[in-house]
Amino acid sequence: MEIHVLSPTHPWERRVALTPDMCRRLAQKGHRISISSGAGTAAGYPDDSYEEAGARIGRQPDVDLVVCVEPPRLEEISAARAVLGLLDPLGAPTHLEKLAGGGAALLAFELVPRTTRAQMVDVLSSQASLAGYEAALEAAARCDRIFPMLTTAAGTLRPAVALILGAGVAGLQAIATARRLGASVSGFDVRAAAAEQVESLGASFISVDIESQDASASGGYARELAEDTESRLLAGLYDHVVRADAVITTAAIPGRPAPRLVTEEMVTAMRPGAVIVDGAASTGGNCDVSRPGETIVVDGVTVSAPLDLPSRPANHASQLFARNVSNYIDLITGEDASLAADVDDDIVRESTAARGGELTHTRINAVLAGEG
Amino acid sequence: MEIHVLSPTHPWERRVALTPDMCRRLAQKGHRISISSGAGTAAGYPDDSYEEAGARIGRQPDVDLVVCVEPPRLEEISAARAVLGLLDPLGAPTHLEKLAGGGAALLAFELVPRTTRAQMVDVLSSQASLAGYEAALEAAARCDRIFPMLTTAAGTLRPAVALILGAGVAGLQAIATARRLGASVSGFDVRAAAAEQVESLGASFISVDIESQDASASGGYARELAEDTESRLLAGLYDHVVRADAVITTAAIPGRPAPRLVTEEMVTAMRPGAVIVDGAASTGGNCDVSRPGETIVVDGVTVSAPLDLPSRPANHASQLFARNVSNYIDLITGEDASLAADVDDDIVRESTAARGGELTHTRINAVLAGEG
Amino acid sequence: MESLLIPITVFVLASFVGFEVISKVPPTLHTPLMSGSNAISGIAIIGAIIAAGETTGVLSAVLGFLAVAMATINVVGGFLVTDRMLAMFRRRPDKR
Amino acid sequence: MESLLIPITVFVLASFVGFEVISKVPPTLHTPLMSGSNAISGIAIIGAIIAAGETTGVLSAVLGFLAVAMATINVVGGFLVTDRMLAMFRRRPDKR
Amino acid sequence: MNPTLAGYLYLIAAALFIVGLRRLSSPATARSGNQLAATGMLVAVIVTLADRQILSYWVILAGLVVGSVVGVVLARRVEMTAMPQLVAVLNGFGGGASALVALVELGAGDDGTRTLVTVAISVLIGAVTFTGSMVAFAKLQGLVRGAPISYPGQRWGDLLLAAAALAAAIVLVASGGEMVWAWTTVAVTGLLGVTRVLPIGGADMPVVISFLNSASGLAASAAGFVIESNALVISGALVGAAGFILTTIMVKAMNRSLGDVLFGAFGVAPDQADADDSEKVARRATPEDVAIALAYARSVVVVPGYGLAVAQAQHAMRELEESLTARGVDVRYAIHPVAGRMPGHMNVLLAEADVDYERLYDLDDINRDFPHTDVALVVGANDVVNPLAREDPNSPIAGMPILDVDRADTVVVVKRSLSPGFAGIDNPLFYLENTMMLFADARQGLAEVTAAVKDA
Amino acid sequence: MNPTLAGYLYLIAAALFIVGLRRLSSPATARSGNQLAATGMLVAVIVTLADRQILSYWVILAGLVVGSVVGVVLARRVEMTAMPQLVAVLNGFGGGASALVALVELGAGDDGTRTLVTVAISVLIGAVTFTGSMVAFAKLQGLVRGAPISYPGQRWGDLLLAAAALAAAIVLVASGGEMVWAWTTVAVTGLLGVTRVLPIGGADMPVVISFLNSASGLAASAAGFVIESNALVISGALVGAAGFILTTIMVKAMNRSLGDVLFGAFGVAPDQADADDSEKVARRATPEDVAIALAYARSVVVVPGYGLAVAQAQHAMRELEESLTARGVDVRYAIHPVAGRMPGHMNVLLAEADVDYERLYDLDDINRDFPHTDVALVVGANDVVNPLAREDPNSPIAGMPILDVDRADTVVVVKRSLSPGFAGIDNPLFYLENTMMLFADARQGLAEVTAAVKDA
C-alpha cells in the first residue's frame, strides 16, 4: 500500500511515526512510503536518511494510509483511505468527528485493547514507558536535593524521598528510574494489582485505607472513584505528599479528566525546593495548581506539568512508535501488500474509531454524549 | 567570633555558605552569626529559619569573618578581618588582588591542600560531586535517547553510550550516575590512577595510547599535556566521542584553562540528537564549541555548558558547603571563640591567599605573572 | 554370647561406616546409589553359592540353582544398570 | 596369621570410620578436634592401668605409676581443655 | 584355598565395597565407585568358589550363567525411564535369593538354635523383600494401578499378618527346623509384602524399594552370622546402614517422614497432588537436582519473568550465573518483550544486579538457539514461555511470540506453584517430559541452587 | 566382671568415641561430642578397673589422682592463647605413657615374638611422640627459638638416627626382650624426635602435633593387638585415621604438603613470610575461620572501602549479609566519609547491591558501638580504619576521624595483601591480637566466606 508519514504539528512534538529502519522493513514487504519533508529531523532522522531507506520526500497523490504521531488536520488526510496514529479519540472526540467526515477509516492507537497479543501495537504502553523515565529525570533535575544518599567528608546527605502516584506503565517506569538514581521511593495506585508490581521494583507501596473496592476496570485501566472515596484518598495521601522531596503523578482514567491527587493545600505544605512533576498534564493534571505545558513555582515548590515527556527522547520514542506502526500495518495488510478492506482481527476492530464517515466506537460516542 | 554570611551575587548562584543547622552549631561554640537578608532563600532556607537558629538578619558593624560562596565585591568585605569562601584565586587573580587590598586575610577554598585530613574542608570535592551528578542528569535529560536498555513489545532499545572525559571527583560521580541510569559507560582521564577508579564503579576505562607518562601532578591534580601529546590524545578520543550518545567532560587543571578534549570536528561527526555536557565551562570548557552558560545545538548535537551545576541541588549543596565552612572555622578559632591571629595548621596556611594586604600564595603569584 | 562379640563388633563398625559413608547425596544420585548398594547387597550370592554347592537332593538343587541365578541377576544387572545410569555424569560434548 | 585376621578386620573397619568421620572441618575447629582426638588416644590409659596393676618390682611400679599418671593427664587435661576451647561456640549473650 | 588368605581377600572385597559406596555418593566419582564395588563382588565370588568345599559345581555354574545372561539383558534393554522398576526387580531377586539360601540351609538339616534364628530372620526379610519389590515393580510399570490400593481394616489385617509371620518363624525355630514351617513363614510373609506395599502410592515406590534394599542388607548380614562370614556381615551391615540413611534422605527430600510413607496407608504421590488434572503430572525437582542439571550443562539460557521481580531475585540470579560461569557453563539471558509488568521490567532488575548487557538476548536472537541449549532456566516466567501461544489459536495469548524453551534439552522452571500467570491460563510446559519444576520463591530457590552447585 | 560383658562395654565405649569424634568436627555439635567421648573414656577406665586382675591398686590410684590433679590444673590455668602448647604437652604425655606401658610389659617378662613386635612398635612411636611433642611445646612456648633450627647434614643425621632406632628395636625383638635394648630404643628414638622437630618452623607445629597424635593413635592400636583389647584397637585406629585426615586438612589449609612440613627442613612459617617486619605478625585466616567468627557473632559491622569497589564485591557482600541475617546476626555497615575514591563511592555500590539504607551508619553513630560489636568486617578498606590517625600526630592522616574497628572484639580484614592504601602508610590494625587477615580479592573472598557460613 501507499503510506504517507505526516510531520508533527505541535511545537514540542519531535517524534515521527516511521523511522528509516521501519520504512525499509515495510518497503521490503511491498509497501511504498512517502514522508513530509523534515518530519523526522527533530527525531534525529534527516530527510536523506529516509531517501536512503527508499522513501520519497513529500506527499504523493494516491495515499492509502496516513500515519501520524498527533491528530492531523482534516486537509492532511484528504484522499487517504485510512489514518493510523495517536488521534486522541477520547480527549478530543469532536475533532475526531470532523476527521471522520473525511471518509477515511480512523485507526486510533488509543483504542488498542490491552490484550497480551496487542502489546506489539500498543503505542500507549511504549510511549508511557519513556514518559515515566523522563518524568523521573525531570523531577531529579528540578529538585534542590540530589536523589541518592551521599556520605562525604562534609556530612551525609540522606536520599531524597520520591513519591509516585499512579503506578501504571509510566508510573512504574518512573519508580524504576527514581530507584536507579538512589531515591527512597514509594508508589501508590488505586488498582489492587499495583501493590505487588510496585514492590517488584524494590519500592514500597503506600497503602491508603480508602475503604473501597479495588478500582480496577477492564483492560488494566482504573475507574473513577466516588466523591467520598476521593476525599478519603486525598486525606490519606496528604502526609506522604507533604514529606516528599519529589512527587511524580501519572494517574489517568481513559476518556476522563485526570484524577485529583495533589491539592493546593498539599503544595503549600511542602518543603520549599521540593518538586512536583505532573505527568497527567495532557488530561488536565493530577495536581490542582499545575499548568499544563508550564513549570511554575508555588511557595517555593516547583510544579512542572510537561506535555512533551514522551517526545523528549525523540529518537528512541520514534523507534518504538515506528515499530508499533509497522506491526499494526502488518495487521491491515491484505493480499499483494494492499490495504485490506475488512479485517477480522479484534485489535483492528477495537481500535477503529471511524469507518465510512461514521464514528463506530461506543466509547467515543459515550464521551461525546457526555460532553454534549 | 562575629561571622557574616553574604548573599550570592550571580543570578544562577543559589547556594548559601551557612545553613541554619550550621549556624546553630557555630552559635553553640560561642560564635555570633549574621546573614544578609534572603541569602538562603534560593537554597530553601528563608530568613526566619536563620532567626530560629539564632542568627541575625542583616550586616552587623564589627565582623571578624565573612563567608561566601562566590568572590565578594570589595565593599562587601570592608572592615572584615578575614574572608572565607570560593574566591577563585587562580581563575580571577586580579580581582583577588583587589580584595587583598582591603587588608583582610583571604582564605580560599580553592587552595585547600588535597590531603586526607583536609577533605573535611574540601569544598571543591564536595561541590564537584554534586556537579558530576547534575552533569549526568543534564546529559540524560537532553539526550534524544534514554540511557537504560529497554526490551519492549515494540523492540529493544540498546542502552545509550555515555562517555565521561576527566575522571576526577565530578567525573567519577557522573560515571556513577550514568551507570545508575543504565547507560553503557566508559571513562577517560590522563592520570594513571584513574583507570582503576573508573573500573571500581563498574564502568570501562578507555585507554588512549598517548605515549606519555602518567600526567598526575601533586595533590591528585593533573598537569597540562605537551602539544603533540594533546593531538595524539584527541586523535585517540575521536572514535569514542563520535560513537557516543552522551559525552560529559569534567577535565580541569588548576589555574589553567580547561584542556581541549572535544573538537568541533568531533561534534559535527556526532549523531544528531547526541548531547555534550561540558562540565568545565567555568574554565573555558573542554569542548571547542561550547559557550559557557548556554546550551546550543550544533549540527543536531546539543552542547550544554552550564555554569550552575553544583548550584542546582542548592539545598544539598549548601548543606555540604556549610559543613565545610563550619569545619574550617573550627581550624581558625582561637581561645574564647575568637579568630586566631596566626594558625599553625598546614590546611589554613596553604589556603591563605592573602594576608595583611599582600597576596601570599606562590601559585597565585605564578598565575598573575603568567597573565601579565 | 561370647562367640557373638566379634561379629557384633564387626557389624557395629560396618554399620558406622555405612552411616558415615552416605551423607549429602544429591537427589539425582538417589536412584543410582540405591541401585549400586542393592548390587552390593547381592553379596548374598556368596551364601547362595555355598548353599548350592552343598545341595544333595533335587529340591534343594533346584532351590540352590534358583538362589544362585537370582543373586547373580541382582549382582550383574545391578552393577551394569548403575553404570548405565551414571553415564549421564560425563560432561556433555560440545553440540554446536 | 589367622589369629590376626579378626583384629585386623576390626582395625580396618575402625580406620574407615576414622577416615569418614572427619571430612570438612573448619580451621577454627582444627585445634579443638586435635585436642579431642588426642584425648581419645589417651585410651592407652587402659594399657597403663593393666600394666600398673601387674607390677611387682619397684622400678616397674615407678614406671607403672608414671604411665598411669601421664595417661591420666592426657585424658583429663585433654577433654577439659577441649571443652574450654569449645566454649566459644556457644552463641554470645547479648551484651548491650 | 587357605581359609586365612580367603579371610583377607574377603576383607579386601569389603573394603572395596566401602570405598565404592563412598564414591557412589558424589556425581564426579560415582562411576568409578560402582566399578570398584563390582570388582569387590568379583573377588568375593571367586574366593567363595575357590575356598568352600563345593560338592556340585553344575548347579552353581548353571545359576551363574543363567543369572548373568538375564542380568546383562535386563540392564541393557531396559529404557532409562524404567530404571526404578528395574531396580525394584533386582532388589526383589536379591531378597528372594536370601530367602532361598536360608531354605536350602534348612534342608541341609542339623542346625543349632542360633542358625535357626538367623535362618528365620533371612526368610522373613527375604520373602517380604521379594514380594514387596515385585509389587513395587508392578506399580511402577503400570501393571497395577499406581494409586494406593487398600481395603477397609487394612491396618489390622497387616498387623495380623505380621503377627502370623512372626509366629510361624518362631515355631520354625522351636520345631528345630521343620520345613513346613519354613514354607509357611515364606507364604505368610510374602503375602504381607504384597498387602503392605499395595496401599503405597506410586510416587513413594522409590522409598519403599530403598527401604527394602536396606532390609535385604540386614538379611545378608544375618546370613553372615550363620555361615560365619565377616564379608557378609560387613557388606550386609554396610548396605543396611547406607540404605537406611539413603531412605531417610529420600524421604526428607520429599518432605515426608518414613512412617508416613510406609504406614500412611493412603499416602498420595506429592507430585500428583499439585497437578490440577490427574493426567498431567509435573515433575518436582529439588535444588540439588536443578544444580546438577545446571552444573553439568554446557549452555544455559535463563528466562526471567515477573516472578523474578516479585521475589526480588535478581541478585540471587546473578550469583547463580557467576557460580555457573566459574564452572565454564555458558550462561545467557533471554528477555521476552513483555516479561514482567512494564516494558523493560527485566532490564531494570538485571541492570541492578549488574548483569552484563552482552549476555542479554532478544527473543528472535535466542529462539534459534534453544534447540542447542542444554538447560533453559525459567525463573518466575509463565505466559512468555507458554507453548499454547504457538499451538492453540483460541488461547488469549495466541499469536504472541514466545520463548521456545520447550525446545531445550531440559527445562527447569522455578516458581512457587503451578498457578497461572497474568493471562490466567494453564501452561503445558510444566508437564513436559523434559521439564523439572522447582517449587520455591525464586530468591530462596535460586540461593539454594547456587549453594548446591558448589557441591555438585 | 564377666569378660563378655566387659567386651560389650568396651564396644559401647568405642561407639561413644566414634560418635564423639563425629560431632567434634562440626561447630554446633562439637561440645557434646567431646562430652560423649569423655563418657566413653570413663566407661573404658571403669571396666578396666573392674575387669582385670589388679594386683596393686595403690600404684594405679596414685597415678590416677596425680594425673587428674595435674590435668585439671593445666586445663584450667593455661591461657587461651597457649592452647596449642598445652595440646603438645598432653600429646607428649600420651606418647610417653604408651612407651612406658610397653616397657612395663617387657619388664613383666615372658613375651612371645608377636608381643615383642608390638612392644617395639609402641616404644618407637611412644618415644618419638614424647620428645617430639615436648620440642613442639618448647618452640610454641618460646622456650626454644621458633625459627627452624638445624645443622648441616641434618637429613643424613636423621636418617642415621632412624636406622639406629629401627635396628635397636629389631635387636630388642631378636634378643627376646632384653631390657637394655628397650632403653636403647627409647634413647635413640627420643633423640630422633628432638632432631626431627627442631628444624620445623614454629607455625608448622600444629601440623607436627596433629601428626604425632595420629601416630600415638596407631601406637595405642598396636598395644590393643598385644593385650587383645578391641577397645584399644578400635580407638587407636580411629584416632590414627582421623588424626591423619585432620593433619592433611590442616596442611591443605596452609597450602602445603605433609612431606613439605615434616621434611622441608627449612620450612618457614607462612604467616610470618607475609609480614614485612619480622616482629609484627599478622594472623592469616581462611574463609572458614571468618565464616565461623561471623556466623556465631551477635553483631557484625561491615566497613567497606576502596577495595570493595575495585573488586566489585558489592553483590558478594550483600549475599553475605543475607546469609548472616538469616542466621539472626545483626549486620550493619559503617560508611566512612572518605572511603573509596570519590564522595559517596560506597553509597553507589551498596545502593546497586540494594543494601537497605537503614543499615548504613555514619562514622559518629557507629563509633560508639564498636566496643559492643562482636566482629568488625573490614572489606578492602585501609586508611579509614588506620589507628595511626588517632595515635600518631606525625602521620599523614593524623587528625582524620577513623572508624574505631580495633575496639571490636574481633576484626576481620579482607584484602589481598598487607600493602598500604591511598595514604601509603602501614596499618598497625593488621597486626593486632584480635585481627584476622583474609588475604583474597574481596569478591572471591566474600563468596567463599558466604559458602562457608552455610556450613558453619
Ligand SMILES: NC(=O)c1ccc[n+]([C@@H]2O[C@H](COP(=O)([O-])OP(=O)(O)OC[C@H]3O[C@@H](n4cnc5c(N)ncnc54)[C@H](OP(=O)(O)O)[C@@H]3O)[C@@H](O)[C@H]2O)c1
Ligand atoms: N511487560 C509488560 O509491559 C506487561 C505489562 C502488563 C502485563 N504484562 C503481561 O504479563 C505477563 C508477563 O509474563 P511473565 O512470564 O513475565 O509473568 P507471568 O506470566 O505473569 O508469570 C509470572 C509467574 O511468576 C511466578 N511468581 C510470582 N511470584 C513469584 C515468586 N516470589 N517466586 C517465584 N515465582 C513467582 C508466578 O507463579 P507462582 O504463583 O506459581 O509462583 C507466575 O506464574 C504477560 O502475560 C504479559 O502480557 C506485561
Ligand SMILES: NC(=O)c1ccc[n+]([C@@H]2O[C@H](COP(=O)([O-])OP(=O)(O)OC[C@H]3O[C@@H](n4cnc5c(N)ncnc54)[C@H](OP(=O)(O)O)[C@@H]3O)[C@@H](O)[C@H]2O)c1
Ligand atoms: N572518598 C573520597 O572522596 C576520596 C578521594 C580521593 C582519595 N581518598 C582517599 O582514599 C582513601 C580511602 O580509604 P579506603 O580505606 O577506602 O581505601 P584505601 O585506604 O585506599 O585502601 C584500599 C585497600 O583495598 C585493598 N584492595 C584493593 N583492591 C582490592 C581487591 N580487589 N580486593 C580486596 N582488597 C582490595 C587494598 O589492599 P590490597 O592491595 O592489599 O588488596 C587497599 O589497601 C583515604 O585515604 C582517602 O583519603 C578518598
Ligand SMILES: NC(=O)c1ccc[n+]([C@@H]2O[C@H](COP(=O)([O-])OP(=O)(O)OC[C@H]3O[C@@H](n4cnc5c(N)ncnc54)[C@H](O)[C@@H]3O)[C@@H](O)[C@H]2O)c1
Ligand atoms: N495486558 C497488557 O498487555 C497490558 C498492556 C499495557 C498496560 N497494561 C496494564 O494496564 C495498567 C494501566 O496501564 P496504563 O498505565 O496505560 O494506564 P493509565 O495511563 O490509564 O493510568 C495510569 C495509572 O493511573 C492509575 N490511577 C487511576 N486513577 C487513580 C487514582 N485516583 N489514584 C491513583 N492512581 C490512579 C491507574 O490505575 C493506572 O495504573 C498497567 O497495570 C499495565 O500493566 C496491560
Ligand SMILES: NC(=O)c1ccc[n+]([C@@H]2O[C@H](COP(=O)([O-])OP(=O)(O)OC[C@H]3O[C@@H](n4cnc5c(N)ncnc54)[C@H](O)[C@@H]3O)[C@@H](O)[C@H]2O)c1
Ligand atoms: N587526597 C584527597 O583527599 C583528595 C581530595 C579530593 C580529590 N582528590 C583526588 O584528586 C583527583 C582530582 O580531583 P578533581 O576532580 O578535583 O580534579 P580537577 O577538577 O582539577 O580535574 C578533574 C579531572 O580532569 C582530569 N584531567 C586533566 N587534564 C585532562 C586531560 N587532558 N584529559 C583528561 N582528563 C584530564 C584530571 O586528571 C582530573 O581527574 C581525584 O582523583 C581525586 O580523587 C584527593
